[in-house]
Amino acid sequence: MKILFLNGPNLNLLGLREPDKYGNNTLQDIEAFIRKEALKLNIEVEFYQSNIEGEIVNKIQAAKGNFDAIVMNPAAYTHTSVAIRDAILAVQVPTVEIHISNIHTREEFRKISLTAPACIGQITGFGINSYKLGLIAAFDYLKG
Numbered sequence: 791m792k793i794l795f796l797n798g799p800n801l802n803l804l805g806l807r808e809p810d811k812y813g814n815n816t817l818q819d820i821e822a823f824i825r826k827e828a829l830k831l832n833i834e835v836e837f838y839q840s841n842i843e844g845e846i847v848n849k850i851q852a853a854k855g856n857f858d859a860i861v862m863n864p865a866a867y868t869h870t871s872v873a874i875r876d877a878i879l880a881v882q883v884p885t886v887e888i889h890i891s892n893i894h895t896r897e898e899f900r901k902i903s904l905t906a907p908a909c910i911g912q913i914t915g916f917g918i919n920s921y922k923l924g925l926i927a928a929f930d931y932l933k934g
Contacts, residue, residue, distance in 0.1 A: 791832070793928050794857040795824065795921070796849060797839035798865030804890075811891045813917050820918050827922050831929055843871055850877040850885075858932050860885040861924035868893065868903045878908040884931055888924040889914040 797817060800807060805816035815823075821837050828835040836857070838849050846867065853860055860883050867874050868887070878885050885908065892915025893900045906912045910931055913923045 791859075791929065791932060792834045792836070792857050793828070793925065794849070794853050794860045795821075795835060795837045795924075796846060796860055796862040796864070797837070798846060798863060798867045799841040801863060801865050802839050802841070813890065815918050820921055823918060824921050824925060827925055831925070833925070833929060835925075843867055843873060846871075847873050847877045850874065850883070851881055853883045854881040857883060859883060859928035861888060861921065861928055862886070862905070862909075863888050863890070863920075864905050868905055869899055871904060875905045875908045878905065884928065885909045886924045886927045886931075887912040887914075888920040890917055890920055891915060 801817055804812055805814055817839060824835060840846050862885055864871065864874055864887065887903065887906050887909045894914065903912065911927055913920045913927065916923060
């Protein structure tokens, strides 16, 4: 089983960016945490982060036939990207949307996810454990 973890804009700044909302862990810390969890489940994982919408779309399109599932934190693109939503729908690779903070308790514009309706589910508000829960959700979905 192979799962792609996609991270959107500004997540490369985790650990520095608004620690009151996103914590002190860096993206590299999260990747190390998930690699350990994936090893326990015998899952191969790959990580990708981009601040550029088109690069994320390209990575989603390339996932078809190469990954069994995607766990994605689209970050700000959650609320704006029809292109990412359409890519998820086009490739039909099961995708779990995740967020470190609870987007439903934040600013009004953050409560709307354009990408979640294209996903098999959404996990939000559990800090870095949202990544672990996303891994488990994708694993369970694929196991049927």
